[in-house]
Amino acid sequence: MHTRKLLNRAFLALGALMVIFSLVAIPLGGSESSGSSSGSGPEKAGPAKKTNEVAIKDFKFEPKEVTVAAGTKLTWTNEDTAPHTATASDGQDVFTTDTVEKGQSKSVTLEKPGTYEYFCQFHAYMQGTVTVE
Amino acid sequence: MADGRADQPGVSARDLLLYAGAAFTLAVGVVHVQQYLDFIADVPTIGELFLLNGLGAGVITILLSTRLRLLGALAGIGLSAGALVSILISRYAEKGLFEYVEPTLRTPVLISVIAEIAAVLALSAYVVRSRQSRHSP
Numbered sequence: 466m467h468t469r470k471l472l473n474r475a476f477l478a479l480g481a482l483m484v485i486f487s488l489v490a491i492p493l494g495g496s497e498s499s500g501s502s503s504g505s506g507p508e509k510a511g512p513a514k515k516t517n518e519v520a521i522k523d524f525k526f527e528p529k530e531v532t533v534a535a536g537t538k539l540t541w542t543n544e545d546t547a548p549h550t551a552t553a554s555d556g557q558d559v560f561t562t563d564t565v566e567k568g569q570s571k572s573v574t575l576e577k578p579g580t581y582e583y584f585c586q587f588h589a590y591m592q593g594t595v596t597v598e
Numbered sequence: 599m600a601d602g603r604a605d606q607p608g609v610s611a612r613d614l615l616l617y618a619g620a621a622f623t624l625a626v627g628v629v630h631v632q633q634y635l636d637f638i639a640d641v642p643t644i645g646e647l648f649l650l651n652g653l654g655a656g657v658i659t660i661l662l663s664t665r666l667r668l669l670g671a672l673a674g675i676g677l678s679a680g681a682l683v684s685i686l687i688s689r690y691a692e693k694g695l696f697e698y699v700e701p702t703l704r705t706p707v708l709i710s711v712i713a714e715i716a717a718v719l720a721l722s723a724y725v726v727r728s729r730q731s732r733h734s735p
Contacts, residue, residue, distance in 0.1 A: 469608075
């Protein structure tokens with residue numbers, strides 16, 4: 466058989482495989498199905514938890530709202546593959562963990578009582594709140 | 599087959615450009631779907647775009663293997679150039695792309711960028727050579 470015909474058939478098959486691979490990936494991607502929440506609407510924050518540990522998982526801060534006593538060390542642990550930050554919405558001068566790589570933990574200590582909103586500098590839709598009592 | 603040269607047994611330089619373009623386009627698609635499965639699926643909008651890139655790469659590779667190869671080449675240039683511009687925006691724009699910032703040039707990103715540049719170059723050269731041969735006596 467001609468080389469060109471062979472190559473055409475090979476790339477036709479590879480293209481079809483790529484289409485199938487992409488379609489099969491649709492239900493496999495993401496972690497929404499493994500969680501207990503349903504639907505794709507805005508995340509409900511729920512009551513603030515009294516904890517000084519925040520997990521960064523599936524591009525979310527968990528828990529989204531935490532309450533700590535003034536002077537407590539607050540730690541973020543990145544359980545995602547992608548790097549993240551926890552940075553005060555009012556600016557890095559207020560607080561920031563800087564980049565938290567996969568598997569890393571970084572902490573800040575907030576002395577001044579108040580409510581601090583924060584976000585991930587790389588993924589601005591990731592947001593959370595810290596209340597310091 | 600395509601270009602009315604189906605009976606020619608050999609593979610011309612123009613064909614090689616086409617097949618190289620198809621291979622690089624496939625590589626771009628594979629990296630995007632792999633990244634979708636890895637973690638990008640959790641990122642709003644960007645996740646869907648990565649999946650569409652993989653799907654598009656498959657369809658374009660099919661087109662490149664048929665009589666519609668010129669259309670496929672143009673679509674392939676658009677797909678890879680679009681992906682290249684998107685990664686540059688997400689890497690260097692202050693607010694990223696759809697609020698997604700690529701903080702580091704990770705290995706999959708580098709592989710994808712190299713494949714995107716190679717696909718654009720190979721398919722563009724194929725389109726130029728196709729136009730030249732069409733206009734030559």
